[in-house]
Amino acid sequence: MARRDDQQWLTAEVGRLERELGDAPSQADLDRVEARTSDHEYRLDTLDGDIATLRDAVAEADHTARSHIADLDRRLDEVEDSAVDGTRRIDDLLRRTRWLEHHLRAADGVPTADLTADPDVVGLAHAERRARERRAAHLPDATRRRHHAAVAAHAGWVRRRDEVRRAALTASREIAGDGADGPHRADLAQRYREARSALDGLAEQAGSVRRHADTARAALERDDAVRTTDAGTVASGTAAGRVLSTRLRTRLTEMVGRHELPPVWFATVLGLGPPADSAPWFDAAVAVLRYRAAYDIDDAVQALGPEPTGDAEQSARRRQAWDLTAPFRVR
Numbered sequence: 001m002a003r004r005d006d007q008q009w010l011t012a013e014v015g016r017l018e019r020e021l022g023d024a025p026s027q028a029d030l031d032r033v034e035a036r037t038s039d040h041e042y043r044l045d046t047l048d049g050d051i052a053t054l055r056d057a058v059a060e061a062d063h064t065a066r067s068h069i070a071d072l073d074r075r076l077d078e079v080e081d082s083a084v085d086g087t088r089r090i091d092d093l094l095r096r097t098r099w100l101e102h103h104l105r106a107a108d109g110v111p112t113a114d115l116t117a118d119p120d121v122v123g124l125a126h127a128e129r130r131a132r133e134r135r136a137a138h139l140p141d142a143t144r145r146r147h148h149a150a151v152a153a154h155a156g157w158v159r160r161r162d163e164v165r166r167a168a169l170t171a172s173r174e175i176a177g178d179g180a181d182g183p184h185r186a187d188l189a190q191r192y193r194e195a196r197s198a199l200d201g202l203a204e205q206a207g208s209v210r211r212h213a214d215t216a217r218a219a220l221e222r223d224d225a226v227r228t229t230d231a232g233t234v235a236s237g238t239a240a241g242r243v244l245s246t247r248l249r250t251r252l253t254e255m256v257g258r259h260e261l262p263p264v265w266f267a268t269v270l271g272l273g274p275p276a277d278s279a280p281w282f283d284a285a286v287a288v289l290r291y292r293a294a295y296d297i298d299d300a301v302q303a304l305g306p307e308p309t310g311d312a313e314q315s316a317r318r319r320q321a322w323d324l325t326a327p328f329r330v331r
Helices: 001-021 027-107 119-136 143-178 185-257 263-268 278-294 310-322
Strands: none
Touching: 027 263, 119 185, 119 278, 143 185, 143 278
């Protein structure tokens, strides 16, 4: 019996091994797999080489691009330097041309205009200068508006605080009148709590709002006092400035109408006469004449005289305040 069982087991085992051998790949299959593996490995090696080549090409292209950009930057700098140098040369040629034209016209007997400020013009210019200086000491309008806003914010805070106080007081009185078991007690209590919460929030803002308002109010009061003191000087100087502008514009119109030759200092920045669009030219010329009269400038070459002494930024602001940015854009 045991022998029969062993024989059956052996038969089953042989059958199982035969099946496994039947399912196992043949040598030909193994050869094909190995061949494919070798082919894939070759392709991977080829791709690695291609990738390395592409990386080298990208690096070279990046280097070339950076080189071109640097070269373009250098060329752009050279062009900008050349443009600046060209502008200087053009300005120099314009000055020389005006100088030659000025002397040629003078040699032909063209009369030279006398743009020297007479005593009346000087008096008007000094009055306008004093007005400008006083106005410069006043708070700018934008600053005054901020201060007024701070004062108004405090007034609004006070109104809101009073409204909330009245609401809290009204709610507390109604609670007292409604009784402990009144039908509206819960709603009244809620209204009171909301009013108290709003009051607490307003109380947190009180110090900051009041400080800003006090600072703003004091600044406005000081500025109002200065403006009141300066009112007469500013008003008379402003009126003088209007008269001065009219006189100077009339004098320039006469110079152009008589074909007079302007002084060298005038021609240096404004040329020998107005262009076709004459309005900006006249505005610039009047501004220069007002400035020269206001500061007693008699320089024969520089339209605005030497640089004002003191801080350079203050000097620039002084000239800008007299509308002296336009003249040097007029050619």
